[in-house]
């Protein structure tokens with residue numbers, strides 16, 4: 001794993017967006033795996049800015065959504081689909097028809113997981129997967145478990161994850177308790193991973209991710225086994241592992 005230590009969120013976002021932009025310039029029909037949440041938000045802002053300045057076009061790019069809350073309408077203000085539409089698709093020339101997403105209202109959840117997994121398997125594979133890390137160590141919505149789930153699946157969210165999402169919903173009943181996510185196997189098959197982490201609040205989970213044993217109980221630890229994984233983190237997120245970084 002390559003660790004890029006940056007000063008702040010802005011630098012983290014610019015560093016990540018430059019890598020993504022270069023990939024799309026080199027391969028116009030690149031496949032990108034899109035994460036949502038606060039960590040990649042400014043990455044999408046930077047990419048939209050680069051598009052505006054005619055430095056890159058996303059017209060031929062295909063996108064795969066990393067995860068989605070179960071039960072929310074596609075254009076619900078908190079759906080991950082809407083997040084991507086509002087923050088990226090509507091601000092660039094990305095063609096919405098090229099965005100693959102879970103059907104959050106699917107009646108048959110197993111069928112929906114297989115549909116999504118098959119779609120991904122039939123593609124040329126994700127060129128760049130953007131990721132954040134949750135406080136439980138989740139990547140996508142792969143919460144701590146006894147094994148690393150391989151394929152797209154349906155998950156019950158951890159209480160800690162539900163609590164972290166509470167601020168975005170008007171009342172507790174509205175907060176989704178379940179979600180669809182790509183599996184760890186699918187994430188690990190992406191050719192390149194860009195992992196974004198910022199803020200002191202993530203320093204504990206970063207220490208466990210980088211220094212503890214590789215275990216499905218902290219799903220993000222598996223990232224250390226990927227052949228091309230770049231973790232871009234600010235100094236606050238890295239503050240508990242500073243000594244180890246300096247040793248290298």
Ligand code: F6R
Pocket residue numbers: 034035036037038039040066067080131132133134135138139140141
């Ligand atoms: C979002 C996702 C999650 C987040 C993680 C960190 O699509 O898959 O794993 O990346 O919960 O969230 P933030 O970035 O809001 O701290």
